[in-house]
Amino acid sequence: MKILVCISNVPDTTTKITFSSDNKEFNKAGVQYIINPYDELALTKALELNEAAGGGTVTAIHVGQADAEPNLRKALAVGADDAVRIDAAPIDGFFVASEIAHYAKDKGFDLILCGRESIDYNGGMVAGMLGELLDWPSVNVITSISINGGEAHLERDIDGGREVLTAKLPFVGSCQKELTEPRIPNMRGIMMARSKPLQVLPVAANTAHTQVATYAAPAPKAGCKFLEPTQVEELVHLLHTEAKVI
Amino acid sequence: MRTDRFQHPDHYLMDELLTEEHKLIRDTVRAWVKKELSPIIEDYAQRAEFPKHIIRGLGEIGAFGPSLPAEYGCGGMDQISYGIIMQELERCDSGIRSTASVQGSLVMYPIYKYGSEEQRRKYLPKLASGEMMGCFGLTEPDHGSNPGGMTTNFKDMGDHYLLNGAKMWISNAPFADIAVVWAKNEAGKIHGLIVERGMEGFTTPETHNKWSLRASATGELVFDNVKVPKENLLPNISGLKGPMGCLDSARYGIAWGAIGAAMDCYDSALNYAKERVQFDKPIAAFQLTQKKLAEMLTEITKAQLLTWRLGVLKNEDRASTPQISMAKRNNVEMALHVAREARQIHGGMGITGEYPIMRHMMNLESVVTYEGTHDIHLLITGMDITGMPAFR
Numbered sequence: 167m168k169i170l171v172c173i174s175n176v177p178d179t180t181t182k183i184t185f186s187s188d189n190k191e192f193n194k195a196g197v198q199y200i201i202n203p204y205d206e207l208a209l210t211k212a213l214e215l216n217e218a219a220g221g222g223t224v225t226a227i228h229v230g231q232a233d234a235e236p237n238l239r240k241a242l243a244v245g246a247d248d249a250v251r252i253d254a255a256p257i258d259g260f261f262v263a264s265e266i267a268h269y270a271k272d273k274g275f276d277l278i279l280c281g282r283e284s285i286d287y288n289g290g291m292v293a294g295m296l297g298e299l300l301d302w303p304s305v306n307v308i309t310s311i312s313i314n315g316g317e318a319h320l321e322r323d324i325d326g327g328r329e330v331l332t333a334k335l336p337f338v339g340s341c342q343k344e345l346t347e348p349r350i351p352n353m354r355g356i357m358m359a360r361s362k363p364l365q366v367l368p369v370a371a372n373t374a375h376t377q378v379a380t381y382a383a384p385a386p387k388a389g390c391k392f393l394e395p396t397q398v399e400e401l402v403h404l405l406h407t408e409a410k411v412i
Numbered sequence: 413m414r415t416d417r418f419q420h421p422d423h424y425l426m427d428e429l430l431t432e433e434h435k436l437i438r439d440t441v442r443a444w445v446k447k448e449l450s451p452i453i454e455d456y457a458q459r460a461e462f463p464k465h466i467i468r469g470l471g472e473i474g475a476f477g478p479s480l481p482a483e484y485g486c487g488g489m490d491q492i493s494y495g496i497i498m499q500e501l502e503r504c505d506s507g508i509r510s511t512a513s514v515q516g517s518l519v520m521y522p523i524y525k526y527g528s529e530e531q532r533r534k535y536l537p538k539l540a541s542g543e544m545m546g547c548f549g550l551t552e553p554d555h556g557s558n559p560g561g562m563t564t565n566f567k568d569m570g571d572h573y574l575l576n577g578a579k580m581w582i583s584n585a586p587f588a589d590i591a592v593v594w595a596k597n598e599a600g601k602i603h604g605l606i607v608e609r610g611m612e613g614f615t616t617p618e619t620h621n622k623w624s625l626r627a628s629a630t631g632e633l634v635f636d637n638v639k640v641p642k643e644n645l646l647p648n649i650s651g652l653k654g655p656m657g658c659l660d661s662a663r664y665g666i667a668w669g670a671i672g673a674a675m676d677c678y679d680s681a682l683n684y685a686k687e688r689v690q691f692d693k694p695i696a697a698f699q700l701t702q703k704k705l706a707e708m709l710t711e712i713t714k715a716q717l718l719t720w721r722l723g724v725l726k727n728e729d730r731a732s733t734p735q736i737s738m739a740k741r742n743n744v745e746m747a748l749h750v751a752r753e754a755r756q757i758h759g760g761m762g763i764t765g766e767y768p769i770m771r772h773m774m775n776l777e778s779v780v781t782y783e784g785t786h787d788i789h790l791l792i793t794g795m796d797i798t799g800m801p802a803f804r
Contacts (some may be wrong), residue, residue: 180419190704235432236436240436280791351440352472352473353474353478357488357489360433
């Protein structure tokens with residue numbers, strides 16, 4: 167199969183998040199970037215699907231600037247056959263989705279996989295928007311995929327249970343944790359990644375629907391107060407007067 | 413076992429001196445270590461057992477001979493990549509790093525450097541993948557710092573060599589498929605021979621009751637009239653410079669590895685100091701704890717820069733034996749010191765297997781002794797400065 171995997175470049179989960187003095191921009195200085203962990207699942211699943219099918223190609227695509235290239239190179243080391251970077255500073259989910267849709271529309275992909283959301287902005291919009299823009303089925307939060315002929319058998323989490331559905335190829339799927347275990351590159355993969363193609367394409371649609379007005383850090387957590395099991399009245403009093411939740 | 417949340421200190425923005433590929437290799441090995449090794453290492457060390465099932469994984473991440481050419485199934489990476497892999501392995505455990513060092517620098521390197529093309533093709537791809545494991549026989553019961561005095565010897569019997577003698581303190585010996593053995597011929601010249609498990613008269617008894625490198629297998633090599641085929645002699649080297657060339661490569665890896673052990677102790681001590689509350693505040697807020705942490709970070713930073721520079725020299729094939737010796741000596745002593753200070757910060761918890769500190773500290777007692785003791789390395793620098801050898 168010919169599979170496209172969307173890769174988002176996100177700050178490492180241990181990053182201390184700070185903003186510029188006017189709260190309009192995220193301070194990137196000194197931040198380590200990683201492949202969005204949900205996108206790693208998408209990449210690994212794409213490789214597994216092709217291995218099970220006995221062949222195929224996996225293209226990794228990223229909408230962003232050159233500083234994301236080490237992570238695209240990592241995607242190639244994990245096993246993607248080629249990588250594409252749409253050279254732009256993404257503004258919102260629609261911007262990213264429309265760039266990817268523009269790239270993918272005439273390339274004959276059987277499947278587009280992405281993470282359920284990026285762990286920085288947590289938008290979770292790209293898969294749905296891609297489906298709409300390409301006029302393909304789109305299924306979110308997939309926990310299992312198997313493909314037989316032109317049809318995919320999918321499972322996804324729903325409140326209090328699991329939904330099983332089928333979709334005709336091509337379709338867009340967003341990947342959830344249970345789908346697979348992310349693959350770590352090996353030495354051979356790192357060596358091969360050196361010579362795999364990484365194509366940089368100019369921005370095409372250049373359309374966003376939203377702008378960030380300001381950022382704000384969450385209020386610092388207050389310390390925990392411990393009460394003895396017998397201090398019920400004190401607990402009620404504090405919940406009422408301090409926490410103001412009752 | 414707690415989740416391994418290790419993060420390396422980088423006070424002088426050392427990462428800017430590394431290539432993207434170096435960082436990818438580091439992240440890859442670290443991710444593999446966190447997934448495959450960290451959860452099990454304490455248990456294996458406590459039981460004094462080598463986790464044999466990780467060998468193939470070590471092969472896949474390129475831990476065996478990563479800087480040897482790709483045409484022999486190796487990584488074709490530079491020397492800094494090799495160092496980084498050793499750092500990440502020893503960050504988890506010196507014993508695991510030792511297994512990889514021995515395989516890469518002491519078995520694969522001499523076969524590549526001093527071996528025939530047939531020997532390279534026969535052994536290197538299998539050693540790189542971990543399908544075959546090797547060990548290195550130089551040290552003898554009566555010849556440690558003075559390897560030139562070795563008594564292990566071989567005689568030319570016409571169609572084969574007859575090998576006799578014994579080697580001691582040999583990492584990987586109990587399970588190795590092959591041994592690169594250094595022995596004297598009838599003229600007293602040192603040569604390297606590849607001895608294969610299964611050759612009659614060759615045994616590898618395990619060394620038990622170690623308090624150090626417990627997750628690595630150590631043993632002896634005993635040769636009792638072992639018939640070694642003539643094609644198993646390494647043809648392109650004779651004399652002590654053969655094994656010494658291997659030791660240069662291994663010591664270089666140890667210099668990086670020791671930084672890994674020190675970083676792990678520092679990282680653990682820093683986190684513990686921030687969480688452990690005494691007298692109503694974290695012990696990290698006390699001056700004496702800060703002194704320890706500040707000195708640890710300073711020493712680690714100095715070692716990082718020293719070793720990175722050594723890596724650049726090694727890439728340019730300009731690193732001298734005394735330069736490598738200095739880095740090995742400095743970094744291992746630094747790591748031991750950091751481990752001891754970290755142990756203090758952990759208080760009583762520092763002696764338990766809940767934290768890696770005592771394991772690192774005990775491991776480093778071997779590392780400061782093998783591949784040239786701390787004192788011998790001082791004398792190598794001494795000789796380099798004065799031109800006068802003080803070994804005897």
